[in-house]
Amino acid sequence: MFNLRGARSNKGRYLLLLGADPLLRERAIVSALRTYPGPVFGMMESAVVNANRVFDHVLAANPYNAKEALEAVEAFERETGFTPDAVVPILELNIHVAMAIAQHYGLPTLAEESLTLARDKHTMKVAFEEAGVPCARHRLFSTLAELEEVAQELTFPVVLKPRDFAGSVGVIKVTDAADLAAAFDHCRASLLEIAPTYDFTDGRYQVEEFVTSTHEVSIEVINYEGRRAVLAVTDKAKGAPPFFTETGQLIPSRESGNTALRELALRACEALLIDRGIAHVEVLMNGPDEQYVVEVAARPGGDGIMDLIDRVYGYNPYDLHIAAYRRTIDELPAIPSEPEGVAAIGFLKAPTGVITEIHDVPAGPGPEIARYVTSKVGDRSRAATSYLGRNGVIEVFEAGTSPADAEAVQDRVTALAQELSSELFTVIEEDIEL
Template structure:
């Protein structure tokens, strides 16, 4: 059950727990902490009000504004945080500032800055530690992009040095694509940097990793030795983009020792020593894996929900306990209950005329949710996490990864989208 604290004078402060497909972080916080659970939101109309005992008004992605909101709340109520737990990148530096002020456990500032919130520093740490990852070149203009492409060769990848969710990540296969690709990345940075107070507007060109498969690895980093909790198969949309469109747990690669070793060494190279980290790896059956990114926070896209469904324990709970310094006793042993998967719902390009409920779904469909409404416009491309109209979650009880076709959840999503979205014919 929960871990009691110093009574009602203290609370658990969490960042990012109300984002879509991260909501079960709230469930974990309530299971672990016996006391009020609090978050920070920018306005009173935020959906956070439905989940938390108190919602502090402030910019959750700005360290100074977040600390001010917490200090003002203490002056008003006398309450102070017993722990600060980040569930997404924008909460890392604000959480660090609050933890410093109140003397609470948290990741080091350097470990945060060396993670995927600054992909240049992340790459430097990985390469210096001998961890396999594609080379990169920092660029600050079209001439620098052309020079980087000449150095790394084609194909290559251009991306922001910050951001997640595949925002701005694009493949370049020909020199004629350079100008458009660079303009696209600059546009993504300009359009999204204010949303999460991203100060890093850098761009990098990265050597293309030709390995065909990708997994994410959820790694508990508490103390000296990281431990892999789960491995997830990932699926991507069409090139030249790298939008994630599906996930499956457990992965067909869950037992590969080199994958587990590489993920743990990557976390050690970044200096992560607290909470659950999200590590992305490219690989093939007979090829050595390579690290793509190391996130100093829990996974998004419902991946940890899939882990809980398939393996019988909550990584969110371990994450919260780690940040409270209450990770005592043996860790839970995975109890494979079946195969869990999530896939994105994508409407055809154009204006959505109506959203209709599915007439019937298979037994493997646990739930589905549609974000779009009549009148919404579906983009013709699937470039990042913003280009989706919903998702479907599936579960095959007792199934092993090899027993279910690797595209099964994607096929279910495609069929469901074809049924629920009626497009405007005009």
């Protein structure tokens, strides 16, 4: 803990930021330190090992467990007298934790009804259907036998997914009923792998009809006590079926000026009663007039999307997200009309196997502005079935590039990520002793 009783102590109050320490979300910390007139706290299970030195203090607790997190905040209050002034979630799985702490201290937070709707893909789709928001037909299942039964009520191809979590974990396309058993095994095993970390329960799955689309976009919407505005639209690069792994993000989207899409994103947030902070809306496009909402997360988009907005439009959207939880917003902004260029992210992907070497590959003369390798020698590179299969990321910004050329930029970023991946990693297929 740093000295918290100086000029920035804010009279014993602090801003608690949950989920801002992972890669590509750190700009939330930058925003908090710039805009909040007091100390900024984080939270992680070990506040000693790998503690984040950017925070003024790190509370030692599981940031995904509401009971444990609140107990840590209360213990710190008893020890020091300091209490939270605002609790801001950045990751989806921190929202219920932020809500528990905020409710205890009487602070602004997301509506409890919204958490119920937005965290469960089933209740979410029911809310969409009731509000007339177009989405895929779906059914629930817990076991393979239930899946085989309810799938008969839908039209193939279908998509299996856990009702909880995101990042394409467990999501898989099935073209024929004969493939349901193998797909079920994948969906369930993927969920159970991460279940201990996030306290997920087995048996919570859904199957939905596959929606034909030409491309997918996401929309960032700022919500504030009954008002909403679109901040940006992102083009998403996707991997090949049967998985739906996101391989890159790009702003501005080819759909940035699509008024109907922007209105649909606002309606989707309204249907889920999201009333605070940035929400991330994912939409499948099949031509300019046929749109289907995949899902909405009541938190800012990941994968560095906030950073892309910052580079293209010149402001940090986390400023608005934090201000919504502090109740310091006066007017909601409109989506900027003049981007300063095109920004994109592409993910590095090593071949499947054990990484035996990671090479030093100098940056070339192209538009690459940042590169992060997230794997190390000895790691097993897994198949690209979800975000868990990534081995790193590159960031690109082309100043002055027209939005009309955005798709060409994404193609270049994808090609660069593939080329770098082949040069960076040496992989063998089987396990070896290193």
